[in-house]
Amino acid sequence: MKISATDLNKIYKKEQALNHLSLTLEGNKIIGLLGKNGAGKTTLMRLIAGHFQPTSGQLEINGQSPFNHYSITRDVCLIQENYNFYEKFTIDDILKISAVFYPNWNASEAEELVTLFKLKRKRKISALSKGMLSAVGIIVGLASHSPITIFDEPYIGLDASYRSTFYDLLLQSYQEDPRLIILSTHLIDEVSKLFEEVAILHDGKLLLHEKAEDLAENHCIVSGPVKEVDKAIEGKQVLHQSTLLGQKTAILYDQEIDGNYDSLTFSKASIQELFVYLTKEEVVKHGDRN
Amino acid sequence: MTERLNEDQPIFIQIAELIETSIVEGDRLANEQVPSTNEFAKHYQINPATAAKGINLLVDQGILFKKRGVGMFVTEDAKQIILAKRQERFYTHYVQPLLQEAKRISLTQEQLLDFIKEGFSHED
Incomplete structure (x- = not known):
């Protein structure tokens, strides 16, 4: 499957949610779609699922627009944070409808998952707790076996233990049936090891899209005595730096350090740390503002 | 192989080093099988492609070899190669x-x- 966005714009509720976004996601991979609140992630995922049309630009799946094309959208399963299911339906109803809607639906897998998450099939959606609702979303997402499966913050209300179960299930399901899985979450530290690729949106644009391993290789944290660090990072683009007790730490992205520095140590940041440094708004002290 | 992964190094390198350590310590001898990509992925909750990259790194260095349809095995020279590398x-x-x-x-x-x-x- 191939999702391609070209110069994609979406104005949603009078806000420019996506701003000339170009991005290609393809292959059977688990891809992390990251971004701060309001970066445009949910808008992009809903465009992929065909919920609405772009304001301008193209969004295509295998060369076709998903909007109003069931031949495309039946291959896409989007599980959102909430409002996935009609409130008056029971879990049983949801499973039956999903079986009709998703061509690759795996009923026995869905059954097993209902048991695993200890759900009561006769319960109405409106009577479920947040955690149980998330579990239903996860079950539908996994059992759909959709060629494009998208989870947008799928585990609100799920505790750390069930979240870990979800990661196990996701990996297992992916290994048995490799497909394009897009996972969007703010709990980056928990899931970053699951990603093969990472795409970060910022202000409706693509900030970066890389293999997770390359992201790890393309940056470094340099620390050591202030003078030495300053010498090493002179003229480089620095993501973040801080100094304390005569020691300095600087994070570089996409930059080589040349030369030999005995007194410096080099280490790696997590994807979550990198994400924070790449997208964070700096706090300005009162009085420093112009 | 129950060591925990850390943030200081790319995960695929840590996977490669875990295998190396088990060979050096004699947990895995020449011609013995090492865990599969899927086993690593499951155990450490990591992407199978990442585990595969770590394993392939060792294949490239002559430490592991692939038996088609069976899995990955330790080569005869594995221990010597790792010792030389780590001593260096x-x-x-x-x-x-x-x-x-x-x-x-x-x-x-x-x-x-x-x-x-x-x-x-x-x-x-």
Whole structure:
């Protein structure tokens, strides 16, 4: 499957949610779609699922627009944070409808998952707790076996233990049936090891899209005595730096350090740390503002 | 292989090093099978492609070989290759930081050597 966005714009509720976004996601991979609140992630995922049309630009799946094309959208399963299911339906109803809607639906897998998450099939959606609702979303997402499966913050209300179960299930399901899985979450530290690729949106644009391993290789944290660090990072683009007790730490992205520095140590940041440094708004002290 | 992964190094390198360590320590002998990509992925909750990259790194270095349809196995020379590699970097990875800290806290050469001798005498 191939999702391609070209110069994609979406104005949603009078806000420019996506701003000339170009991005290609393809292959059977688990891809992390990251971004701060309001970066445009949910808008992009809903465009992929065909919920609405772009304001301008193209969004295509295998060369076709998903909007109003069931031949495309039946291959896409989007599980959102909430409002996935009609409130008056029971879990049983949801499973039956999903079986009709998703061509690759795996009923026995869905059954097993209902048991695993200890759900009561006769319960109405409106009577479920947040955690149980998330579990239903996860079950539908996994059992759909959709060629494009998208989870947008799928585990609100799920505790750390069930979240870990979800990661196990996701990996297992992916290994048995490799497909394009897009996972969007703010709990980056928990899931970053699951990603093969990472795409970060910022202000409706693509900030970066890389293999997770390359992201790890393309940056470094340099620390050591202030003078030495300053010498090493002179003229480089620095993501973040801080100094304390005569020691300095600087994070570089996409930059080589040349030369030999005995007194410096080099280490790696997590994807979550990198994400924070790449997208964070700096706090300005009162009085420093112009 | 129950060591935890950390953030300091790319995960695929840590996977490669875990396998190397198990070979050096004699947990895995020549011609024995190592865990599959899927087993690593499941155990460490990591992407299978990441695990595969770590394993392939060792294939490239002649430490593992692939038996088609069966899995990955330890080569005859694996242990020698790993020993040579790790001995070569021992000075920069372990001795240099040791000396740096010794200097920082004013340990003399004699005191340092005594520590090392003491350490060796506890070995058996």
